[in-house]
Amino acid sequence: MKTKRWDLSRRTFIKASGLACGYALFGVRMAREGAARVLDIVGLRQDSVHKADANPALYRYRKSQNNPMVKALYASDGFLSEGPAGSLSHELLHTHYGDRSASIEGIDGLRRY
Amino acid sequence: MSDSSTYENPGAVSALSGTFQRMEGVNYRLFSPEVSNLESVFFVETDPARCQGCGKCQVQCPTGARHKQPDGTRDVVDPAACVNCGQCLTICPYRAIGEGTSYVPEVLEKLKDPNTVVVAMTAPAVRYALGECFGLPVGTYVGGKMHGALRRLGFDYIWDNEWAADVTVMEEGTELIERLHDGGTGDRPLPQFTSCCPGWIKFCETFYPDLIPHLSTCKSPVGMLGALAKTYGSEETGVVPENVYTVSIMPCIAKKYEGLRPELNASGQRDIDATINTRELAYLIKEAGIYFTALPDEEADPALGISTGAGTLFGTTGGVMEAALRFAYEALSDEVLSDLATTAVETGRGLTKVTVEVPGFGPVRGAVVSGLDKAAMVCEKVRAGRADYHFIEVMACPGGCVNGGGQPVDPSIMDASLFKKMVASVNKRFKMRRIA
Numbered sequence: 219m220k221t222k223r224w225d226l227s228r229r230t231f232i233k234a235s236g237l238a239c240g241y242a243l244f245g246v247r248m249a250r251e252g253a254a255r256v257l258d259i260v261g262l263r264q265d266s267v268h269k270a271d272a273n274p275a276l277y278r279y280r281k282s283q284n285n286p287m288v289k290a291l292y293a294s295d296g297f298l299s300e301g302p303a304g305s306l307s308h309e310l311l312h313t314h315y316g317d318r319s320a321s322i323e324g325i326d327g328l329r330r331y
Numbered sequence: 332m333s334d335s336s337t338y339e340n341p342g343a344v345s346a347l348s349g350t351f352q353r354m355e356g357v358n359y360r361l362f363s364p365e366v367s368n369l370e371s372v373f374f375v376e377t378d379p380a381r382c383q384g385c386g387k388c389q390v391q392c393p394t395g396a397r398h399k400q401p402d403g404t405r406d407v408v409d410p411a412a413c414v415n416c417g418q419c420l421t422i423c424p425y426r427a428i429g430e431g432t433s434y435v436p437e438v439l440e441k442l443k444d445p446n447t448v449v450v451a452m453t454a455p456a457v458r459y460a461l462g463e464c465f466g467l468p469v470g471t472y473v474g475g476k477m478h479g480a481l482r483r484l485g486f487d488y489i490w491d492n493e494w495a496a497d498v499t500v501m502e503e504g505t506e507l508i509e510r511l512h513d514g515g516t517g518d519r520p521l522p523q524f525t526s527c528c529p530g531w532i533k534f535c536e537t538f539y540p541d542l543i544p545h546l547s548t549c550k551s552p553v554g555m556l557g558a559l560a561k562t563y564g565s566e567e568t569g570v571v572p573e574n575v576y577t578v579s580i581m582p583c584i585a586k587k588y589e590g591l592r593p594e595l596n597a598s599g600q601r602d603i604d605a606t607i608n609t610r611e612l613a614y615l616i617k618e619a620g621i622y623f624t625a626l627p628d629e630e631a632d633p634a635l636g637i638s639t640g641a642g643t644l645f646g647t648t649g650g651v652m653e654a655a656l657r658f659a660y661e662a663l664s665d666e667v668l669s670d671l672a673t674t675a676v677e678t679g680r681g682l683t684k685v686t687v688e689v690p691g692f693g694p695v696r697g698a699v700v701s702g703l704d705k706a707a708m709v710c711e712k713v714r715a716g717r718a719d720y721h722f723i724e725v726m727a728c729p730g731g732c733v734n735g736g737g738q739p740v741d742p743s744i745m746d747a748s749l750f751k752k753m754v755a756s757v758n759k760r761f762k763m764r765r766i767a
Contacts, residue, residue, distance in 0.1 A: 259741045262470035263459045263733035267647040270459075270472050271640035280640035280671060281657045282497035282504075287637045291498065297563040302505035310558040310597045311502050312548040315532065317540035321370070321411035328412055329395035329707075 346380035351429070354614035355464055355739055357420065358429030363437045363605070369591045373431040374415040374584050375736075377406045381427035383755035388419035388428065393703035393727070394534065403758075411537070414703065416530040416727045417584035417736015425755070432587055434578070434605035435615065441576045441605075442485040448570045449578060451486040452556050453477060453631075455493050456582040456646030456732035457609045463739045464613035465623040475628025480616045482629060486578070490564065491631040493638030495556035496645040496654070499527065503549045504658040507722055511663075511692075520544055522698070522713060522720040525651050527551045529589035530727030534703050539710045552645065553579045553586065554595055557602030559635060567634040572598060579606045582646070582735035585727065608737025648701035648731035649676035649683065652724040656687055656697065663692040681705055684720075697722045702729040 226234065270276045279285055292298050298307050322328060345351065350361045364372045384403035396412035397405045397419060404427075407413045420428040441447045458474035467473065481489050507523050515521030526532060526547040535542055550558070557579065561572040579590055589595070590603035607615075616623055630636065641657055644650030656674035661667065668674065676685050678699050685697040698720045700706050706725045712718040728734045 259469050260730040260734040262468075263456075264647045264730060266459050266470035266472055267455070267643060267650065267733065270474075271644050276472065276474070277638065277640035277643060281661070281668070282500035282639055282641045282654060283658055283661065285494070285497045285637060285639045285642075287494055287634060288497045288501060290634075291563065292501065297559075297566065302501040303509065307502060308548075310562060311498070311550055311555045313550045313554065313594055314548065315536050315543045315546055317543065318411070318533070318536040319538070319540045322409070322537055325409050325412050327395055327398055327408070329393070 345378050347376065347378050352433065352435070352614075354433075354435075355610035356426060356742075357610055357740065358426070359433035359435070359611070360429070360431050361433050361436050362431065363434050364432050364587075364591060366591050366593050366601070369588065369593070371410060373407060373410050373413070374587055375407060375413060375417055375420060376429050376431040377404065378427050378429065379404045379406070381425050382406075383425050383427070384758065385424065385755055387422050387424065391418050391422050393418070393707075394538070414530045414533045414537070414727060415585035415588045415736070416703070418728060420584070420736055421734070421738070421740050430584060433611060434587075434607055435611050438578055438605055438607060438615070441578075446574060447576045448487045448568075448574050449485065449576045450488045450490055450560050450564070451481045451578055451580060452490055452492055452495075452553055452560065452603075453481070453580045454553065454582055454586075454646070454732065455496065455643045456735060456738070457580055457612065459646060459733055460582065460609050460738045461613060462623075464610070464617075467624065473623075475630070476623060476626040477612075478631050479626040479629040480621050480623055481580075483621050483626075484615060484619055488560075488564070488568065488635075489631045490556060490560060490635035491638050491642075492552045492556055492579075493642030493645070494631075494635050495552035495559070496642035497639055498555055498559070499549055499552045499645075500641060500654045500658050502555070503547050504655050504662060506547055506549060507655065507659060508662055511695075511721060518544055522718055522723045523547050525722075525724045527645065527651055528726045528732075529583065529585040531703065531706060531725045533585065533588065534706070534727065535710075538707070539714070542710055542713060545713060550595070551586075551589065553581070553603060554589065556635065557590075557595065558597040561598035561600060561602060564635055572600065576604045577602065579603050580612050581606055581608050582732045582738045583608060584736040586737075608735075610737060610739060613739065646732045647678075648726050648729075649678040649699045649724065650731065651726075652676050652685060652697050652699050652722065655722065655724075656685070656695065659695060660687065660689055663695070664690045666690060682709060695722070696720045697724070699724045701726040701731050703727050 290296055292301050352359050382404035389397045389405050396407050398408040441449050458477050462471035462473040478489050510519050524546045526549050557577050560577050561575050565572045587606040590606040595602045641654035644654050653676040683699040687695045689695050700709050
């Protein structure tokens with residue numbers, strides 16, 4: 219007759235401890251692997267980027283248009299006085315692209331998109 | 332992340348000829364390429380003696396440029412088919428894949444030359460990984476120490492790509508707003524693709540040439556910084572542009588290709604004289620005997636140095652989108668964006684969709700994708716006219732620049748287990764015997 223709540227028989231205790239051991243062995247490993255997959259090397263670096271962005275000690279401004287050095291560049295007496303996408307910035311900061319598809323003609327086994 | 336060679340097979344003699352230097356566990360051929368050999372250089376190079384033919388790189392390669400050779404090893408079949416992302420290098424368990432170019436000897440020579448003004452142009456993602464080479468925990472921010480180390484290495488000016496990233500936001504954001512107001516007609520259609528990632532640019536030019544009008548005409552941040560360093564920077568510092576030697580420091584291999592593009596000469600000379608990556612910078616610091624972890628935090632040099640949080644976000648996937656939205660929101664609505672959570676971009680696996688309600692304009696729809704296989708799916712959508720986005724950010728490496736091909740390599744991937752190594756070497760011998 220059971221008197222206490224945790225009054226286990228010998229057999230039940232061994233069963234339970236066996237399960238607990240198994241769970242401890244595999245469960246911890248699985249949990250660790252799961253955590254490692256979530257916080258892998260790339261994830262850690264990405265987190266760090268977002269933390270740095272939100273840290274006013276590292277970056278005082280969070281918007282590009284508030285950067286004083288960018289303002290100075292685009293100021294009316296600045297280097298790019300015409301503002302973004304002006305003619306000097308088109309000359310210096312914009313480019314053009316070329317069709318390179320001919321360079322891979324005749325190469326077999328590429329993933330064709 | 333020490334340069335452990337526990338796994339290295341001492342008997343393996345390199346099958347490649349030339350001068351090599353091992354930096355942070357990766358083999359570099361000491362060769363500074365010129366513009367003329369842009370299309371013929373293998374930026375990613377495989378050592379057949381070390382390759383065990385496991386085929387991981389072949390699976391990883393987004394273009395299928397890595398082919399099985401007759402002896403079972405894998406190699407890039409043609410430089411034209413390789414977009415130089417270097418993802419094969421980062422996952423190779425046998426350290427068989429290295430880089431075919433390194434500007435390190437040339438940079439060292441220029442640093443010693445008193446007549447040359449050497450300018451460092453560091454990318455955002457470098458400062459989140461460089462610390463790993465000096466035993467700091469993964470993801471430690473070492474921006475201040477990096478500036479200090481560069482100054483001690485003898486760089487005359489330390490200008491920052493984060494500043495150039497801010498300029499890129501201004502230029503690319505303005506271009507996006509112009510396209511939005513035009514309704515995406517004519518030769519400037521919508522959606523607009525980002526143009527910061529050199530791997531993606533080469534991929535688009537090679538595999539999706541019909542989508543080139545969708546690419547932003549902006550150069551990448553370092554393309555802009557190179558051009559500005561030799562014009563605006565020279566003006567500000569009073570240095571003759573002919574004496575300036577610009578070194579771009581990148582988490583990337585494809586940037587070496589980009590730096591050699593013949594059209595990047597807007598300043599009248601080569602805008603980018605040399606490109607090194609995070610591993611090569613770590614090697615330079617170690618060789619100079621600088622005690623990195625004890626360095627004080629220092630600032631970059633003014634005029635082209637002060638940066639914002641938006642600039643540093645360029646180092647991760649979704650960051651260019653977020654930075655551009657912070658600008659576009661204010662430019663489109665003429666209101667101040669007070670809560671930055673409005674434009675926050677949370678990236679997941681595959682395609683991430685972002686919609687931001689801009690007062691006075693309506694919804695701005697964006698898509699973020701990293702990894703070229705996923706980018707290809709978005710490209711198919713755009714080609715079929717089923718993509719109703721305004722702005723699409725693409726980065727060639729899964730996770731963005733922090734996972735670039737030039738970053739310190741995950742040591743757990745690099746050191747294959749003894750069992751794996753044994754199985755692979757047995758397999759290789761078996762394949763070789765079958766051929767002979």
